[in-house]
Amino acid sequence: MNALVMLLSCLLFVASLAVLFWARRKLLDIEQALQNQYPQQFIDEITALNAGSIGLGGRFLKLEKELQTLATQMDELRSQTQRNTPYAQAIMLAQKGNNVAEIMELCGIGYNEAQLIVMMHANRQAA
Incomplete structure (x- = not known):
């Protein structure tokens, strides 16, 4: 009977080792898969x-x-x-030949300002 118990113990030990190696191998496979993933x-x-x-x-x-x-x-x-300031517009009008009254009305500037712009810029056009 002792021999039978020893034999069964050895078989269980070998089976346990086999399961241990199998589990270890599976664990390594899973670990490798995770490392690759x-x-x-x-x-x-x-x-x-x-x-x-x-x-x-x-x-x-x-x-x-x-x-x-x-x-x-x-x-x-x-x-x-x-x-587009009034003076810039007045200068353009004077260069086009508009008179003082037209420039005053269109640009909203005074007579003296319009006259000065016409005197200064109407001559540039002619020159």
């Missing part, structure tokens, strides 16, 4: 982040161009505003 997942995430940053870079460039366009338009508007 996560780097790919990280690579995918980094690729997505890079694509997003490239998209943002393009948007920043577009916004910068729009900002430059708006700055140019503002400068043009300032220039037009300065050119």
Whole structure:
């Protein structure tokens, strides 16, 4: 009977070792699979982040161009505003040959101012 108990004990020990090695192998396989999966997942995430940053870079460039366009338009508007003052308009009218009364009426400036502008700028046209 002792021999039978010893034999069964040995068989159980060998079976336990076999299960232990099998479980260890499965654990290593799972660990390897996880190691292979996560780097790919990280690579995918980094690729997505890079694509997003490239998209943002393009948007920043577009916004910068729009900002430059708006700055140019503002400068043009300032220039037009300065050119469209009553005196600038009076000078243009005088260069076109309008008389003092017309310039006074159209530009809302006084007689002396209109006369001075006509004297100064009507002669430039002729010269």
